[in-house]
Amino acid sequence: MNILVFVETSEGKIRKTSLEAVAYAHAMGGTVTAIALGKADANELQSIGKYGATKVLHAVDSKLDQHVIQVYSSVLAKVMQDENADVLVLANSSLGTPVAAKVAIKTNASFASNVTELPNTSAGFVVKRSIYTGKAFANVELKNAKKIIAIRKNAAELKEVGGNAPVTNYNVSLNDADFNTKTLSSEKATGDILLPEAEIVVSGGRGMKGPEHWGIIENLAKALHAATGCSKPVSDMGWRPHHEHVGQTGVKVAPQLYIAVGISGAIQHLAGVNSSKCIVVINKDADAPFFKAADYGIVGDAFDVLPKLTEAVLAAK
Amino acid sequence: MKILVCISHVPDTTSKIAFVENNSKFDTTGVQFIIGPYDDYALARAIELKETMGATVTVLNVGTADSEPTIRKALAIGADDAIRVNAVPTDSLFVATQIAAHAKGYDLVLMGRESIDFNSGVVHAMVGEMLGIPSISPVMKLDIDGTKVKMTKEIEGGKEQVEANLPLVAGCQEPIAEWKIPNMRGIMSARTKPLNVVEPQSIEVSVVNKSFELPAPKGAVKMISADNVAELVTRLKTEAKVL
Numbered sequence: 253m254n255i256l257v258f259v260e261t262s263e264g265k266i267r268k269t270s271l272e273a274v275a276y277a278h279a280m281g282g283t284v285t286a287i288a289l290g291k292a293d294a295n296e297l298q299s300i301g302k303y304g305a306t307k308v309l310h311a312v313d314s315k316l317d318q319h320v321i322q323v324y325s326s327v328l329a330k331v332m333q334d335e336n337a338d339v340l341v342l343a344n345s346s347l348g349t350p351v352a353a354k355v356a357i358k359t360n361a362s363f364a365s366n367v368t369e370l371p372n373t374s375a376g377f378v379v380k381r382s383i384y385t386g387k388a389f390a391n392v393e394l395k396n397a398k399k400i401i402a403i404r405k406n407a408a409e410l411k412e413v414g415g416n417a418p419v420t421n422y423n424v425s426l427n428d429a430d431f432n433t434k435t436l437s438s439e440k441a442t443g444d445i446l447l448p449e450a451e452i453v454v455s456g457g458r459g460m461k462g463p464e465h466w467g468i469i470e471n472l473a474k475a476l477h478a479a480t481g482c483s484k485p486v487s488d489m490g491w492r493p494h495h496e497h498v499g500q501t502g503v504k505v506a507p508q509l510y511i512a513v514g515i516s517g518a519i520q521h522l523a524g525v526n527s528s529k530c531i532v533v534i535n536k537d538a539d540a541p542f543f544k545a546a547d548y549g550i551v552g553d554a555f556d557v558l559p560k561l562t563e564a565v566l567a568a569k
Numbered sequence: 570m571k572i573l574v575c576i577s578h579v580p581d582t583t584s585k586i587a588f589v590e591n592n593s594k595f596d597t598t599g600v601q602f603i604i605g606p607y608d609d610y611a612l613a614r615a616i617e618l619k620e621t622m623g624a625t626v627t628v629l630n631v632g633t634a635d636s637e638p639t640i641r642k643a644l645a646i647g648a649d650d651a652i653r654v655n656a657v658p659t660d661s662l663f664v665a666t667q668i669a670a671h672a673k674g675y676d677l678v679l680m681g682r683e684s685i686d687f688n689s690g691v692v693h694a695m696v697g698e699m700l701g702i703p704s705i706s707p708v709m710k711l712d713i714d715g716t717k718v719k720m721t722k723e724i725e726g727g728k729e730q731v732e733a734n735l736p737l738v739a740g741c742q743e744p745i746a747e748w749k750i751p752n753m754r755g756i757m758s759a760r761t762k763p764l765n766v767v768e769p770q771s772i773e774v775s776v777v778n779k780s781f782e783l784p785a786p787k788g789a790v791k792m793i794s795a796d797n798v799a800e801l802v803t804r805l806k807t808e809a810k811v812l
């Protein structure tokens with residue numbers, strides 16, 4: 253089985269979820285080829301081999317740095333053909349998923365997004381995918397000869413299985429018609445840990461009483477090397493930006509540790525966090541429904557508990 | 570301008586999810602169905618565009634007769650007419666194929682970034698690909714200037730300003746518009762607006778839902794005293810092994 257993995261880069265660095273995609277492809281068995289499009293650090297490209305790729309392709313063209321979905325899908329469909337790939341694996345992301353959808357149409361591939369586990373090939377090719385915003389799973393069979401799988405964070409364990417892999421330049425011929433959308437500018441939170449990829453997330457809710465109190469959330473997040481999130485009312489009120497809104501209609505997260513502070517635990521919020529490995533709830537209302545979904549709970553005032561918790565985290569380092 | 574808004578008919582966000590018939594079918598008992606929340610934003614923006622620049626708004630749903638109250642609600646909110654493709658929406662490719670078959674001739678095709686039942690988040694991209702026009706998602710702001718469309722799109726940890734020409738497909742999310750609630754006049758007029766039922770295009774099935782399952786139940790919460798938060802750190806390190 254020939255497996256192609258699309259690795260996403262951000263500022264030249266390979267994104268962690270893409271390395272998980274490489275590890276996932278390796279665990280599937282078969283030959284794993286990775287491809288990066290646009291600006292990418294040479295050492296980073298070589299190190300993809302550590303996670304199971306035997307060959308790394310790099311398409312260099314400054315026009316690829318804009319992350320135009322149509323362009324990426326045309327290039328990937330061509331690479332799939334050139335490499336005779338049976339399966340394309342990539343990360344479920346704002347770039348990866350729509351790119352995969354277009355490649356699926358171009359190559360007549362069966363496609364599943366939000367995949368959480370390795371395929372079961374004992375009867376057909378069945379993958380498990382998250383549905384109802386993490387409230388359930390569907391086992392879906394991919395029937396076509398070519399298959400595309402967009403994996404969710406933590407679908408594969410990131411462990412080193414090999415050494416550096418050779419990196420080969422892949423020549424692209426870009427079609428002007430594919431540049432039918434233009435990115436005019438982009439604003440990105442700098443220095444922050446991206447919420448969808450974070451191993452630890454500290455989220456605040458209405459119990460924080462106002463944006464001016466977010467410092468104690470940020471202090472704890474900093475001590476834990478965590479990303480910060482928030483509940484829907486908090487982003488609706490403009491206390492925090494929308495891209496920090498965790499929940500059914502916001503960002504779905506799957507960290508090792510999710511700490512919810514002053515969030516009561518509406519079903520829509522739970523839907524966005526129920527894939528977390530461990531959930532800690534801090535709330536002064538002992539009857540907050542979130543405690544039922546938590547692994548650990550503290551009934552207490554955030555303004556009292558959080559500084560003490562930050563201190564304890566720093567002391568334990 | 571002609572706008573097509575594609576809506577899904579999905580369980581309310583507070584619904585308890587369960588399956589019946591040996592985990593092969595969603596249990597609809599006691600479940601209230603609504604317009605997909607993201608689709609509701611798409612519809613609201615379409616109605617705003619109709620009010621500010623003049624447009625006709627057609628709503629499309631791929632669904633059985635059970636979807637009709639949801640479609641009528643969209644008409645009550647302000648859509649002019651509706652198309653129901655008479656089929657069970659089995660997978661993204663099937664839904665995208667049905668939409669693409671009706672979307673030619675529209676300047677703007679709006680829908681939610683994803684449905685909240687199957688969460689694939691790919692129908693807009695597939696429709697764009699099938700029609701050979703740009704598709705952008707998730708769009709938080711969308712303004713039209715002649716044939717140019719300026720959009721703000723969310724990316725991981727930030728946003729991008731994007732521009733494309735009509736026609737295009739956009740997958741929408743908040744805060745693109747304020748949700749609209751139908752008023753009595755809208756509800757009355759929705760009863761007589763055209764709702765055309767059409768039969769689906771047949772396509773070869775590429776993805777089959779074999780079975781459904783629920784996540785494993787959680788164990789009981791372990792409570793820790795607010796006076797002893799250091800114990801939490803110890804437990805997260807040694808017991809849960811997440812630090």
